[in-house]
Amino acid sequence: MGEERLSREAILTTALRIVDDEGIDALTMRRLAATLEVNPMSLYHHLPNKAAVLAGLAELVFAGLELPDPGDAVPWQEQLKDAARAYRNALRAHPNLALQVLSDTSAVSEVVVVVVEPFYRALDRGGLSPRQIFEAVNTIIDFIHGFALGETSVRSETFDLAPDLLTRVQDLPAGKAPTLARVVGELGPEGLAYDFDSGFESGLTVLTAGIAAGVRRGR
Amino acid sequence: MGEERLSREAILTTALRIVDDEGIDALTMRRLAATLEVNPMSLYHHLPNKAAVLAGLAELVFAGLELPDPGDAVPWQEQLKDAARAYRNALRAHPNLALQVLSDTSAVSEVVVVVVEPFYRALDRGGLSPRQIFEAVNTIIDFIHGFALGETSVRSETFDLAPDLLTRVQDLPAGKAPTLARVVGELGPEGLAYDFDSGFESGLTVLTAGIAAGVRRGR
DNA sequence: GTACATAAACATACAGCGTATGGAAAGGAG
DNA sequence: CTCCTTTCCATACGCTGTATGTTTATGTAC
Numbered sequence A, B: 001m002g003e004e005r006l007s008r009e010a011i012l013t014t015a016l017r018i019v020d021d022e023g024i025d026a027l028t029m030r031r032l033a034a035t036l037e038v039n040p041m042s043l044y045h046h047l048p049n050k051a052a053v054l055a056g057l058a059e060l061v062f063a064g065l066e067l068p069d070p071g072d073a074v075p076w077q078e079q080l081k082d083a084a085r086a087y088r089n090a091l092r093a094h095p096n097l098a099l100q101v102l103s104d105t106s107a108v109s110e111v112v113v114v115v116v117e118p119f120y121r122a123l124d125r126g127g128l129s130p131r132q133i134f135e136a137v138n139t140i141i142d143f144i145h146g147f148a149l150g151e152t153s154v155r156s157e158t159f160d161l162a163p164d165l166l167t168r169v170q171d172l173p174a175g176k177a178p179t180l181a182r183v184v185g186e187l188g189p190e191g192l193a194y195d196f197d198s199g200f201e202s203g204l205t206v207l208t209a210g211i212a213a214g215v216r217r218g219r
Numbered sequence C: 001g002t003a004c005a006t007a008a009a010c011a012t013a014c015a016g017c018g019t020a021t022g023g024a025a026a027g028g029a030g
Numbered sequence D: 001c002t003c004c005t006t007t008c009c010a011t012a013c014g015c016t017g018t019a020t021g022t023t024t025a026t027g028t029a030c
Helices: A006-022 A029-035 A042-043 A050-063 A078-094 A095-103 A105-115 A117-125 A130-152 A164-173 A177-193 A196-216 B008-022 B031-034 B040-045 B050-063 B077-095 B095-103 B106-115 B117-123 B130-152 B164-173 B178-192 B194-217
Strands: none
Touching: A006 A029, A006 A050, A006 A095, A006 B077, A029 A042, A029 A050, A050 A095, A050 A105, A078 A095, A078 A105, A078 A117, A078 A130, A078 A196, A078 B077, A095 A105, A095 B095, A105 A117, A105 B164, A117 A130, A117 B178, A130 A196, A130 B130, A130 B178, A130 B194, A164 A177, A164 B106, A177 B117, A177 B130, A196 B194, B008 B031, B031 B040, B031 B050, B031 B095, B031 B130, B050 B077, B050 B095, B050 B106, B050 B130, B077 B106, B077 B117, B077 B130, B077 B194, B095 B106, B095 B130, B106 B117, B117 B130, B130 B194, B164 B178
């Protein structure tokens, strides 16, 4: 049977569709084979095992990743933020896969090499030393990973933390977390309504300011 | 059989030991029951299903979490860093469980309420507005989560990224990532040797500097 | 002491999983 | 035509979580 009804690429494409549509738990070898109208064991001719399928998915997602480089026309801080936004968007593109990608060490390091150049470009223009650049990029990428972790393990676009957090804080033994209680109280329910986009932006603001401060201080 | 040979607590304690010793994959209901010298189905009298076991583990880990509050003797920046270090250490205490905890939304929000007060205390002393505090804490916690994600999905205490990253960078098509290539080259292999502790510290430095900058600017 | 209610532990069984093994089928090469 | 290689399929094994029904041991009431 030299004719190939199956291919690594076709398998991964179908797998990605299953994950996108029904979540990571819906992806089983049997289910994948059924969708391709093929015997489960046929998959093992193109991919050695299920772990390879998952790794392949991570690869597939980031293979098509194009980072729009804003160029050197804008200030380096803005260039840095744009790189961060693009990377966050890449992690958001397949939310059901994000956790898998993030927790797969090899996928992360693969991705990081691909994605990291715009960060380095921006920070190099900012006048940081190689060591500073290296550490700043690690920091900002860790932030994006942590943010994506919270963002992708939740359904709604604008997730309202308010009721939950307010309730929890009020249920705490009095005096256990006084500052938290007071600050949350001053914010009020509408102040606590959490929007991922603006949360991400304020994180970027803090990070770029911190990096810039390190440069100014000449550290 | 009114006598209880089993209890929720005993089950979770044993489960935690299995996870710590042999990893999250080694924790199956059958294995857990065998370790307790009990029939698998007996577990279901104390916990409704396996997900409840995992959630219980997250709870268990953070129930014993005591955050040493450095008090107000030190500058608020140092107080903030200490809170961050303590939280990171909590996530490191059971590395095999960290990813599970981080990816479990309810565990995270549980944890965050418990853990967050020292952060709020420090930033309140720093003179930030409620809104600034809220956003700064989210940012720093996202950073810690992302850092922990990278840190706990890797074995060795001091993981040497150098050979991998260097190789990858050198294998890239020439001109694809020129800044990255140059900076990495200037750093050299010994400059790339990555130490998690100092990586975490430099992240904290950037973050506190960025937060302080926001305060100074009166935003 | 004896009957009963209750809770805990057990035995069995089922559907689903990843995948090892070995055989069938369909081309291309000599 | 024969053989070889590659792809695909059928079967099966050991494992998973857990639904279902039964047995057993205890605390309580009479």
